[in-house]
Structures are given as C-alpha cells and as structure tokens.
Amino acid sequence: MTATAEPEVGKARLRKEDERLVTGRTRWTDNITLPGMLHLAVLRSPLAHARIAEIDTSAAREMPGVIAVFTAKDLDPAREIGLPCAWPVTPDMKHPRRPVLAADKVNFAGEGVAVVAARSAAEAQDALEAIDVEYEDLPVVLDMEAALAEGTTVIHEDLGTNENAVWVFDSGEAGTGGDVQQAITDAEVTVTRRFRQQRLVPAFMEPRATVVDPTGPQLTVWSSTQIPHILRVMTALTLGLPEHKLRVIAPDVGGGFGGKIGVLPEELMTLLVARKLGKPVKWNESRSDCMATAHHGRDQIQDITITATRDGTITGLKVDLLADMGAYLGVVAPGVPLLGAFMFNAIYKIPSYRFACTNVFTNKTITDAYRGAGRPEATFAIERIMDELAVELDMDPLALREKNWIKHEEFPYTTVAGLTYDSGNYEAATERAKQLFDYDGLRREQEARRASNDPVQLGIGISTYTEMCGLAPSRVLGSLAYGAGGWEHAAIRMLPTGKVEVVTGSSAHGQGHETAWSQIVADQLGVPFEDIEVLHGDTQFSPRGMDTYGSRSLTVGGTALVLAAHRVLDKAKPVAAHLLECAVDDIEFAGGKFAVKGTDKSVGIQDVALAVFAAHDLPDGYEANLDSDATFDPDNFSYPHGTHLCATEVDTETGRVSIRSYVCVDDVGKVVNPLIVEGQVHGGLAQGIAQALYEEAVHDESGTLTSGTFADYHLPSAADLPTFVTDRTETPSTTNPLGVKGVGEAGTIASTPAVVNAIVDALRHMGVADVEMPCSPMRVWQAIQGGAR
C-alpha cells in the first residue's frame, strides 16, 4: 500500500538506542541530581511478622546531615493511604491496606518502618543505624497450605483469613466445553501431578530509583518504572492529588521483566517527603534491598490432572492452583494466575477443562507479574504432564503432542478456555525444529548411552507452546474485573523540515521501540528511518498510554502507530491535491510521494509538511495541521507459538545438568526487526532456563530471604548458558494490520519445561519421574538416589 521500494519493516536495522548506551551517555534515574536535593534512606524491618511496639528516632534526628526522620505517623497520620491493586479478580476479593510505611505491624521482612532524609546518601544511611525500633515477634506464616489451615495465624486480622480470593473457570459452566469430572470418571488413562513454581526474583539489572521535584507548577516524578502513565493515575488516586499537577517521567530504564510494573511505597514516600520538605528528594536502593522488597514472581503450587483414551486422545484437564501473593497485593498480582488460566490447554484440542486458583497471603515479599506472568506456569504444567502422559501411554512425546494439537487448517480455533486462536502452524515449526535439532540422531545416542550405562546420560525435552500476547482487549479485561483498559496510543508530529516525531504510550526499557517504531513509520510515511525520533516515557508530551508489559507494545502500540500514520496521510492528501492542482481522488501515495495517478507529477510528504507549516497556500477552510494520533484497542489477543527442543547431559555422579543443545523455532508472526526479535528470544530463553536450573528465592523458617543478594541468588552468567539455535516460521496474525504477534515473553514461557522435560527424560530409566525446580545438582542427585531406592 504505502511501502517504499525496500520496506523498512523486516530489516535488521541496528538500534538507534545503542549509540548513547554504549558510550555511557545515559539517563538513569539515579543519575539525576537537582539543586538542594536530599537523599532518602528507608529503615526496613528485619522481621517477617511482628508488632511495632515503639520507634525512637530522636538520636537519628541529631545525626550530621539529617534534615528529617519520618515514620508512618508523620507521612500518613490519618492512616488512609493504601497502595493500589488494579485487579480485584472476584467481587469478594480480600484486599488488605498496604501502608506506605508500617505503623503498628510489619508483615514481611523488608517492609519500611521509617525514612531519613539527609544531605547525602551516606549520611542518610548512617542515620538509619541510630533509629531504634522495638518489635514484638508474631508467628510467621510462610507455607501456603498451612496459611489456609484452620487455626493458623491470620496475617491481616481485619480480613479474618489468609485467603485472598478463589477464582474458577469451568468449561462445562462456561459453555466452552464439557464437564471435566465426567471426563475423569470415564477416563481410560489418568495422570495426576503436583508441580511447584518456585519463587523468583525478576532481577532487572538497574535497581529501582525515584527522584521527586516539588518545585515548579507540577510535581515531577522520575522513576525507574515500566509504567509512567499508570503510575501517574494511580499516584493521583492513591494520594488524592490532582492528576494534572503530576508529571511522571521514566527516563532510561534498565530492564523490568514485569518487575517494574508496581506502584511502589518508596515512590509514594519519596513524593510525600519531597512535598513536606519542599525540596527535591532522591531514593535509590541497594541490590539487597531490591531483592527483599521489589516484587517477586511465580510461587505457585499446581495440582494438575489430565485424562486420555488409550490411543492418546486427551479427554480432560483439571487444574487446582495455589498462588502466593505475599504479605499484600501487587498491582496485578491476584490476576496473574488468571493470565495462565486460559493457557493450560495450550495448543491442544481438549474437550473439557476446569481451573481453580486460590490466592493466599503469607509473610513474604509480595509477588506480581514476572516475564510471562501466569503463562510460563501454565505452559510448564501442561508441557510437563504431556511428557508424563506419553510415558503412561508408552508413546513418543512428540507424537502424543501431534495427535492432540490444533492442525494448521483448523484455525481460527476456539479453545476449551474460550479464546479464539487466530492463526498458527504447529506442524511447520515442529518439523523445522526437529531438523535443526537432529531429533532422531539424538534419540539414537540416548539409547546408546543408556545401554552402555554411561555416567553422563542424555535427555531430550520438548515444549510446544503457545501464549496469548498483546494485552489486551479492554472488554476482555473488563469481563475479568481488571481496573483499566488494554488500548494503546500513538501520535505523529510532522515537523516543518520534514522530520517526524513519534510519540508512543508504551514506554520502553530495552525493547528497542525507538528503532522498531521508526521502521514502521518510515514505511507508512515514506520518510527516511533516520528522520524519525521516537519519544516515550514522559506524561508531559505523552499523556496517553498503557505502558509496556505482556508483549503488548508492537501488537497494540504498533497498530496505534499505523492508524495514526494513516490519519497523517488522510490530512496530507488534500494539501497535496491542492499543490498538484488535481482532485483528491486522483492522488495516490507511495514511497513518501503523493502523485497524480497516471502522471509523473508528484509532491513529497516533506513538502506537504512545509506547506502546511507556512500555511500560505492551503485549500479553503483547511486546518493547518498534519499531526495525528490514534488509540487502538484490539479485538483479540495474538498467539505466538513455537517448538523448543532441548538436549541435556546429566552427570549422574554429581547431578550436574548441562545443556548440550537448544533449538527453538518460534512463530511470532510478521517480524519488524529480526535482530530485535532474536535478542528477545535469547534473553527470554536465558530467564526460562535460569528458572529450570538456577534461581530460587528461598526464605528460612523465620521468613528471612536467604538468597537475598547476587552472591546467593544464582543468576547465570555467560559461562553458565549454552549457545542457542533459533529459527522462525512466519504465520501472520490476523488480529492486527501488521500481522505481528509479540515476542517479549515467548522464550521464557517455552524454555523452562523443555529443560526439565529433558532432565527427567535423561533419568527416567533410573526411576526418576520428576525433579523440583530449580534442578540443582543436589536435587538431581537426590532424585537419582530416590529413583534407585
């Protein structure tokens, strides 16, 4: 339609962002220094559950450089402020008030109890040590099942229970499928398993930071956040501030992975202190504080039952989930299991399905979205149990999957969970992955190693996943009681010199929006890639937006961009016709030029922009402005899919697992920039593999996080990960004009079960049927010992 000779979309453009990032010309929140700026330090509870008997701040106030010391009494004397939760999943959901600072009681280790504002960060830190807090220990509640038992200590006494909410989906009741209880009764084969999704730390590399400047007409908040727009609205609502007096800026943000979608008590306390003192205030955190207090991810117990006929046709699926919310509710935390609820059935045709989750409070750091949010958990459970079912049926695990998956000619396909998958080709992705992997060759080697009793055994793990991306159709969110919409906004400004400013409401933090958005607009408007500047992350120039999470930016925000570009062209056409002295209908647009059909007369879009700026010679009554914006609300999600194959070598003497080869073939629809897509896949795989092998947030029996630093929380380095083989198939999405599906979470969602399946496959003949994550050498070794016994 409006493409230039060589379309930008699809090109492996080097990123615009990189030049400043590789030379250190960066703008992290912590770089900001303002005149008179004070530094805020937070005193945190070392205990997971305790009553606060007394806080004595008198000595701290006398320390050098200290300007003020505040407790809850000072910052919220009326005890009104409660951090927001945007997803009341059920009408009777229990929502405890989470104060900015704890007043009477602390509910997790790391909860703030007092703050110091001082002239330097060092002095603020010094003064924390002079604050005296007297605590009275309370029994800690850490285990989800214990938390729900009769007679257990109730964390939030006013709620009377540790149960946050129970949410159920039943295909029989919803009319999307049959009754799973019947399927279980009739089943020829039933497999039941319990899987544990360990607690994870998102571990973005830039710790969080906030600077609040109360001078000037508006209150300006810089924060290392994924959600500047949502933060503005939520801050206004939570503190009762007029929204128009609040400006939120997310400058360069060093990663998020869901970990920066929160509205933080620290953001609010910084703001409250800055307002009280009338001075700019900065809060930044140490990594250990970040590990203990930034929200965690996963932490679910999954009981899953699958039923099938003897020939391997799945007849039913039942899931009962416990989800640990931690001590309070994160912004979308209660809904995270729901994002998985629609995905347990995955790519398979399953006639009956029931899902129930119980969200539970414990004396731990809150959980919330972490890369994939709900979908990795679901994918793990179904892909793990598919392997177990294959064993039960004595079938090849790939053959079992193939027998049950939706065939490419069956799309669009409405699943038992009620979603309509628009497109996909599982056969093609799997075929390609098998070729790249040498599936048959590895199976032969596996046989040989088993036969020779090799101390290093080989296993093959499969994960044929799909996910729902492009969060989200606002109506669907509404039906699930989410507190906001899922649209996205974009604006295009045509500058007089022919350059273009693009404003997007989805604020990036590593995803490469500046580059990809430029590619899209370059094609739409026919202007050079270099002439486009993408602006984001400041509510001043980008007032509308829903921000970046849930693989939504391109599918939703990219579509808004295309619509805005169409409006620019619609506005430009009459001017072009006027300049070319022809009728508007005679104009056609291609490659940045408006031409009179059938002639060589044309005018460039840049010339039109200049003519509109000058406004000397425009059609009568024409409003001199090409700038346009658009808001897009999708009708449906998009559904990337793919086949991941992992070969692990397991040293049966030590239990150490190493990944011998990893092949993934993903279908993310149309690709705007293959370089960026590949990068997203690599990073996603690393995080998913890390869940399988390395990472776990561990609490001791007192509720202290014992893996609370980078020395104990095992993030993999370059030396701990393999080289991935990645490839793609391309089945365009039909739910958006770009045909794109989203790629931000795919690698994380798919890889975890592929790795664990491979480990279990390597050890199956030794009697091992499961290894709990992370599959540490000790756990693997213990599983082998257990199997042998």
Place this chain on the structure above:
Amino acid sequence: MIPARFDYVAPTTVDEAVRALADAGEDGKVIAGGQSLLPVLRMRLAAPTKLVDIGRIPELRAIREDGDAIVIGAMATHYEVQRDPLVREHAALITAATDTVADPQVRHRGTFGGSIAHADPAGDLLAPALAMDAEMVVAGMDGRRTVPAAEYFVDFFTTAMTPAELLVEVRLPKYTGWRAHYEKFNRVAQSWSMVAVAAMVRTDGGTIAEARIGLTNMASVPVRARAVEDALVGQAATAENIKAAAANAANGTSPTSDGNADGEYRSHLARVLTGRALTAAIG
C-alpha cells in the same frame, strides 16, 4: 551500599603497617585487595574504625624463588600469581586453583595473602596451601614468625594470627615435576566452591609414589584427605585404584549444610571429585 566512616592509612613499609595496626587495636583492619572486605563494609556487616591499606608496600607484591621454596608476597594479586612462571613450574596446584577464583576483575585486585588471611573455608587457595605444607610468614610488633598451614587455619574465617599481625608472605616448598589438578564444583561460574579438591601426585613409572590432597569446604577449615593419600601410595595409577582410594575422601570431614548442598551430598561430592581430580592430575 556505603560503608560506615573509618580512618585510613596507607603505610609503605611492613613495620609502619604493623605499628598502625597495633595503634588501631581491636577496631583496626588490614585492607589488601579489598575484594572480600569491601562487600562486608558496604553492607555494614562490619565497621572497623581504621583501615590499614597494605597496597602501597612494595615488598609485599613480590613472587620469588628462595632455595627450595617459592615465596608469594601477601599482596601478589591472583592475576599475577596465575601468570607467574615460577609458580606454574614449582607450585602448579596454586596456578590451577587460582585460575578458578572469582572472575577476572576480582582477580586483578584480590590477593593471595588476602585469601589466605580471610580464611573462608570455601576459598580456593586454602586447601592447596594445606596440601603443599605451606608456611605463613606473619609480622607483629615482636617481629616475624612462621606458622605452618596445618596450624594457621583455626576455624571459619579465623586464623592463628592476632588482629595486630600482618601476613607478609607465604612460603611454598617446591613440588617440581608433580602433577596437579584443582577440581572445583560450584553452582554458577562466578560462585564459590560447594566442594573442591586440590590434588597433587608424583608418579614413578606407572606407580603413584606420593600424593597430597586438600579438600575445600568440607569443614570449617581446609582438610587433608590423608586416608586417600595413604591408600594411593605405592599403587598403580589405574582407574580402579583411584576410585577405591577416593572412596575414603570424606573420612574425618565435617561438612556444613546449606541451600546448595547438605552434608551427605558434600561428602558424596568429595569422593567423586577426588577421583576426578586424581584422574585429571595423572592425565
């Protein structure tokens, strides 16, 4: 992330340093490469009031040959030790173990003496020093004394030195012609040893003439696997003999338990890794 306040001196001779330490008393602390100390100070897990920086004392940096010993100055960095040809030739076990310490940046700053003085049972240079019968040369107000490795390591993070003493250098007897291997087992590349085995063997034809084996993180201090050593001497260097001897590796150890490994698993690892270390050493 910011240490508590302290005073700082950077003497240029050992005598000055010892005097500064004596003056500072209980609250003084040596800083060498700072790679173990600074994280502790940053997290305010300790707050010495005076740091004595020994990084500007030239004498402490040298690595030299002294008769039948190799002498490593306390301030020689891991990076320098790794590349030192004398160490490689006569104390190959130290080279092998140093290669596995931390990461390149930490090896540029962290020191041989700092690792020994820090006495972290998971530290990788302790077991090699023990296996080699190293001698620690320690300076105090009363002059210098020499402490054999077997007496130097007392407990977790505790040595036979007093707070007023300085580790000056470590003397390693030459083990020229011995074959050495350090087998380290950790969770991710940059983490400390869960268990590691320092093994050194002298073979004579196909027979094991002598063997020295030290274990990392199998007790509060590094330990010698004497039972394995004894079982090996005079044996043919065959896979079966090594395996049989290695089965004794955990004898007399008292491994701790943590999230990565419980005592039973550590003992098992000690046996497996001892076999592997010996096999790799013999080559």
Place this chain on the structure above:
Amino acid sequence: MRITVGVDGTRYTDDVEPRMLLVHYLRERLGKTGTVVGCDTSNCGACTVHLDGHSVKSCSVLAVQADGSEVTTIEGLARDGRMHPVQQAFRDNHALQCGFCTPGMIMQAIDLLADDPDPDDNAVRHGLEGNLCRCTGYQNIVRAVRDAASKMAPGAGPAAEQVAEPTLDPASRSSDADISAPAPSHTGGGS
C-alpha cells in the same frame, strides 16, 4: 583525604572521605554517570572500569586506593568522535537491550581481548563471568566480542584503536587511554 586521579585523560584532585567508593567518586564527584552500580556484593560487574590498565569493579575499590592512578571509564573510550571497536561491535551485533550492564561488559571485554586477542566462544564466556546481564542471554555479547576481536586483529583497524599487548607489569599496560600526554588539571570541591 586529598587524592589525585586521572580519569579518561583528565587529572582531578579532590578531597574525599576514605569510605567513598571509586564508583561513587566517578558518578557523584566527576559526573561520570556512564558507569553504574548494579549490586552490593561485587557480583554484577556493571561498575567495571580500568584501573591502571586492568579491569576492576569500581564498587570494590576505595577512591583513596585509586590515588595516583589512571582510570578509564566507558566515557573515555571513543577517540575523535569514533567509537572503540568493542563499542561498535556491541552495537553491530545487538549485544545490548536495556544497556545497563553494557558499560561494564564493554570494559571487561576490552580487558579480555588485551589478554587474549583471539578468544573462542568459551574463552569469551569465561572472560565475562564476572558480568551479569539480564536482557540478552549473552549470545550476542559473545558474538560482539569475537567480532571486535576480528576487527582489532593486526591490520584490521587504525593503530590507535588497537589494544596494547599485555605485559606482566600491571602498571605498564595501557589498554585504552593515552595517558602519557600531560592532562589538564581540575580541582574538585572538597568535603
């Protein structure tokens, strides 16, 4: 305490508290905010700079320990407006996403190439084991370092961008900044 430190070719004299970390000196006193802090246990490597020609974690060095030394940060690599070949390779190979680990990764990669000008994948991976990245999965970082190595091979690029051969004397290796020229003197505010 008064210290004099050369940073990215400029000499600075400042009074600092002994407890000030080199990374805070760089960021807060000198405004060298290209170097960042990612952890408090010396694990992440985001703060990596060169101290007298060797990579160090600048969170794990006191500013007073750097007295009399030469420091090169990510901001001191570009020459005449041209990026260092490693910086260029990171861009060319999409070796960064959020970019927070990138300054440290690049500084460590340059150090690695000084020790081993032609590393294989495994050597690159181990040479970077003190640097954590949460975004990239490292694959493109490995690719970038090897790409830079091939471009920095003798004859492949301007001599000014070559990394000097490593020597055993740690003080004599200058991998990046030409610090022999007399540097202009700046005296920062005391405290």
